[in-house]
Amino acid sequence: MIRLEARPQPSAVMAYATPVLAVLLTMIFGGVLFAVLGKDPLQAITTIFWEPVFGEFAFFYRPQLLIKGAPLVLIAIGLALGFKAGIWNIGAEGQYIVGAICGAAAGLAFYPTESAFIFPLMVLAGAFGGWAWAMIPGVLKVKFGTNEILVSLMLVYVAEQLLASMSLGLLKNPEGFGFPGSRNLQQYASAHNAELIAGTGMHWGVVAALVAVIFAYALLARHRLGFAIRVTGEAPRAAKFGGVNPGRLILFCLGTSGLLAGLAGMFEVSGPAGQISIDFNVGYGFTAIIVAFLGRLNPLGIVAAGLLMALTYIGGDIAQSQLGLPAAAIQVFQGMLLFFLLALDVLTNYRVRFGSQEVA
Amino acid sequence: MDLSAINPVLLVAAMIAAATPILLAAIGELVVERAGVLNLGVEGMMITGAVCGFIITVNTGSPTVGFIAAAIGGAVLSLLFAFLTQVALANQVASGLALTLFGLGLSALMGQSYVGIKPPRMEATPLGPLADIPVIGPIVFGHDMVVYLGLAIVAATWATLKFTRAGLVLRAVGENHDAAHALGYKVKRIRTLAILFGGACAGLGGAYISLVRVPQWTEGMTAGVGWIALALVVFASWKPWRVLLGAYLFGGITQLQLNLQGAGVAIPVEYLAMSPYIVTIIVLVILSADKSRAPGSLGRTFHASG
Numbered sequence: 001m002i003r004l005e006a007r008p009q010p011s012a013v014m015a016y017a018t019p020v021l022a023v024l025l026t027m028i029f030g031g032v033l034f035a036v037l038g039k040d041p042l043q044a045i046t047t048i049f050w051e052p053v054f055g056e057f058a059f060f061y062r063p064q065l066l067i068k069g070a071p072l073v074l075i076a077i078g079l080a081l082g083f084k085a086g087i088w089n090i091g092a093e094g095q096y097i098v099g100a101i102c103g104a105a106a107g108l109a110f111y112p113t114e115s116a117f118i119f120p121l122m123v124l125a126g127a128f129g130g131w132a133w134a135m136i137p138g139v140l141k142v143k144f145g146t147n148e149i150l151v152s153l154m155l156v157y158v159a160e161q162l163l164a165s166m167s168l169g170l171l172k173n174p175e176g177f178g179f180p181g182s183r184n185l186q187q188y189a190s191a192h193n194a195e196l197i198a199g200t201g202m203h204w205g206v207v208a209a210l211v212a213v214i215f216a217y218a219l220l221a222r223h224r225l226g227f228a229i230r231v232t233g234e235a236p237r238a239a240k241f242g243g244v245n246p247g248r249l250i251l252f253c254l255g256t257s258g259l260l261a262g263l264a265g266m267f268e269v270s271g272p273a274g275q276i277s278i279d280f281n282v283g284y285g286f287t288a289i290i291v292a293f294l295g296r297l298n299p300l301g302i303v304a305a306g307l308l309m310a311l312t313y314i315g316g317d318i319a320q321s322q323l324g325l326p327a328a329a330i331q332v333f334q335g336m337l338l339f340f341l342l343a344l345d346v347l348t349n350y351r352v353r354f355g356s357q358e359v360a
Numbered sequence: 361m362d363l364s365a366i367n368p369v370l371l372v373a374a375m376i377a378a379a380t381p382i383l384l385a386a387i388g389e390l391v392v393e394r395a396g397v398l399n400l401g402v403e404g405m406m407i408t409g410a411v412c413g414f415i416i417t418v419n420t421g422s423p424t425v426g427f428i429a430a431a432i433g434g435a436v437l438s439l440l441f442a443f444l445t446q447v448a449l450a451n452q453v454a455s456g457l458a459l460t461l462f463g464l465g466l467s468a469l470m471g472q473s474y475v476g477i478k479p480p481r482m483e484a485t486p487l488g489p490l491a492d493i494p495v496i497g498p499i500v501f502g503h504d505m506v507v508y509l510g511l512a513i514v515a516a517t518w519a520t521l522k523f524t525r526a527g528l529v530l531r532a533v534g535e536n537h538d539a540a541h542a543l544g545y546k547v548k549r550i551r552t553l554a555i556l557f558g559g560a561c562a563g564l565g566g567a568y569i570s571l572v573r574v575p576q577w578t579e580g581m582t583a584g585v586g587w588i589a590l591a592l593v594v595f596a597s598w599k600p601w602r603v604l605l606g607a608y609l610f611g612g613i614t615q616l617q618l619n620l621q622g623a624g625v626a627i628p629v630e631y632l633a634m635s636p637y638i639v640t641i642i643v644l645v646i647l648s649a650d651k652s653r654a655p656g657s658l659g660r661t662f663h664a665s666g
Contacts, residue, residue, distance in 0.1 A: 004449070004663065006663070037469075088453055090457065136641075140641070140644075140645055144645050146641075146644045146645050147591075147594065147644065149400065149453070150587060150590060150591045150594070150640070150641075150644060151641050151644060153584070153587050154584070154587065154588075154591070154637040154638070154640050154641050155637070155641070156584075157583065157584045157634070157637045158634045158637050158638060161630040161631070161633050161634045162630065162634070164630045165628055165630035165631065168630075169628065286461060289457060289461075290461070293454060326468075326469055326472055327468075328465050328466075328468030328469040328472060328579070329465075329469055330465075331461075331464065331465030331468060331469075332462065332465035332466050332469055333465075334461070334465070335458060335461045335462030335463075335464075335465045335466070336462065338454075338457075338458040338461060338462070339440065339444065339458050339462060342444050342448065342450040342451070342454055342455055342458055343443070343444055343448040343450060344448075345448070345450060346448040346449050346450065349449075350449070
C-alpha cells in the first residue's frame with residue numbers, strides 16, 4: 001500500500017529536484033512519442049536539445065535562443081507574481097497581442113518621420129496596451145468579483161479578432177498591394193527594435209527581460225509588496241488581517257503581468273516579427289504559463305526555464321525540417337512537461353510511504 | 361445588407377444545433393463542479409473528443425461509432441486530470457490548464473493527416489411526419505440524435521442530482537469533502553467518476569463541432585467553446601436547467617452573428633466574431649454577484665490525513 005504523508009516543511013531538495021526530474025521524464029516519454037511517430041527517438045531528442053546550442057549550425061541558432069527566450073521570460077515573470085498570490089492571469093496571449101498592436105500603431109502614426117523619440121514612445125504605448133487589456137479582468141474582479149481566469153481568457157479571443165481586423169483594416173500597409181499586414185517596422189529605422197550587438201540576438205526585449213527579472217527578484221525577496229504577494233498566496237485570511245488590501249494586490253499583479261506581456265508583444269512586433277499580421281501571435285502567452293511553473297515561480301528559475309522552452313521551440317523547428325517531425329509534436333512535448341512537473345510536485349510537500357499505516 | 365435572407369425558423373433550428381456542443385460540455389462540467397472539482401481542461405477534452413470522433417467516423421463511416429469514440433477520448437484525457445488532482449494532489453487550476461495545452465497539442469498531432477477530409481453526414485433522427493409540421497417540425501423534430509441526447513443528459517443529471525442517493529452523495533462530496541469522508545464515502549473515487557463523466561460529455565460536445573457543425577477537422581477548431589462552457593456553469597449557478605437556458609442563449613448569439621456575417625451587415629466580420637466572448641464576459645459580470653450557490657469544496661484538494 002502506497003500512501004502520502006504530509007511533510008511538516010516543503011522539502012528544499014525536492015523543490016530543486018522536481019523540475020530536473022520532470023525534464024528528464026519528458027525527454028523519456030517524448031522519445032517514446034517520437035518513436036511512435038516513426039522517428040529515431042535519440043536522434044530527435046539530440047536534435048531538439050543539442051543541435052541548437054552545440055551543433056554544426058549553432059552560430060545561427062544561438063541568437064534565436066535569446067530572441068525566443070526573451071518574450072517567454074518577460075511574460076512568465078509577470079504571470080509568476082500573480083500565480084504566487086493566487087491570481088490567475090491566463091490571458092497573457094491577449095495582452096501580448098494588444099501590446100503589439102498599440103506599440104506598432106504608435107510607431108506607424110509617425111511614419112515616415114525619423115526621430116529618437118519614436119521608439120521610446122512605442123515602448124510606452126505597448127506597455128500601456130498590455131496593462132489596459134489586463135486591467136479589464138482586474139477591475140471586473142475587484143468591482144464585481146468576476147472570475148479573472150475566464151475573463152482574461154475570453155479577451156484572448158477578442159484580441160485575436162482585433163488583430164485580424166487591424167491587419168486587414170486600420171494598420172494595413174497602404175503600399176502592400178492589398179496583402180494583409182502592416183508596414184514592416186524593420187524597414188523604419190526609428191521604430192526598429194534592432195539587434196544591439198550584431199549576431200547575438202540581443203535586442204531591447206532581452207534587456208527588458210533582464211531588468212524585469214532583477215526587479216521581480218528584489219520585489220519578492222526584499223520588498224514589503226513581495227511579502228504581501230507571498231502571504232496572500234499561502235494564507236489569504238492571514239494576509240487580510242496583516243493589512244494587505246486584496247483589491248489593490250489584484251490590480252497590481254494583473255496590471256504588471258499585462259504590462260510585461262504588452263512589452264513582450266511590442267518588442268516582438270518591432271523586432272523579430274517586424275509587422276502586425278493575422279498570424280503574429282504564436283502562443284508565447286500560453287507557453288509562458290509552463291515557463292512560470294517550470295521555473296517554480298522564482299525569477300531566476302524562470303530565466304532557466306525560459307531558455308529551455310526557447311530551446312524546444314528552436315530544436316522543434318530543426319527537427320521539423322530535418323526529421324519531418326510534426327510541429328504539433330513539440331506542443332505535446334511542452335504540455336507533457338507541465339504534466340510531469342505538476343505530478344512530481346507532490347514529492348515536495350508529501351513523503352511517499354510504502355506499507356500500511358502504523359498504529360500509534 | 362439583406363436581413364430578409366435570414367429565415368427565422370431555420371435560424372432557431374440552427375441555434376439549437378449551435379447550442380449543443382456548449383450544452384454537452386457544460387452539463388459535464390456542472391457534474392464535476394458539483395463534486396467539488398474545478399476542471400479547467402474542458403477545452404482540451406473537447407478538442408480531443410473532436411479529433412477522436414472525426415478520425416473514427418472517417419475510418420468506420422459511422423458517426424455513431426465516432427461519437428462513442430469521442431466520449432471515450434475525452435474521458436481518457438480527463439483521467440490524466442483525475443490522476444494529477446486526486447492522486448498527485450496537484451493544484452486544480454494549473455492541472456486544468458495543463459490538460460487544455462496538452463489536449464490542443466495532442467489533437468493537432470493526431471489530426472494532421474485528416475485536414476481537408478469531409479466526414480460522412482450525420483442523418484436527422486427519423487421522426488417521420490413530425491418533422492414535416494410547419495415551423496414546429498424543423499425546430500423541435502428536425503435534429504440529429506446528439507441534440508436529443510444532450511437534452512436527455514440534462515434531464516437525467518437534474519433527476520439524478522435531485523432525487524437519487526447517488527446524486528446526494530455527489531453533492532455532499534462537493535459541499536464538504538471532510539464531512540463526506542467522515543461518513544465513509546470515498547471522496548476521491550466519487551470525484552474521479554465525476555471527472556470521467558465530465559470528460560466524456562466534453563468529448564461528445566467536441567465531436568459535435570467537428571462532425572456536425574463545421575464538419576471538418578482544423579487545428580484548434582473548438583475556439584474557446586470549452587471556456588464558454590465553463591463560464592456557463594457559473595452563469596447557471598450550478599443548476600442543470602439553467603445550463604440549458606444558458607447554452608441556448610450562447611448558441612443563439614453564435615448562430616446569429618454567423619447569420620449576420622452571411623447577410624452582409626455593415627459591421628466588420630471580426631467584430632461580429634468577438635461578440636460571443638464579449639457577451640460571456642458581460643454575463644459573468646452580471647451574475648458574479650451571486651456566488652452563494654457555488655459548491656462549498658469547489659477547487660479544494662482533498663487528502664485524508666488520518
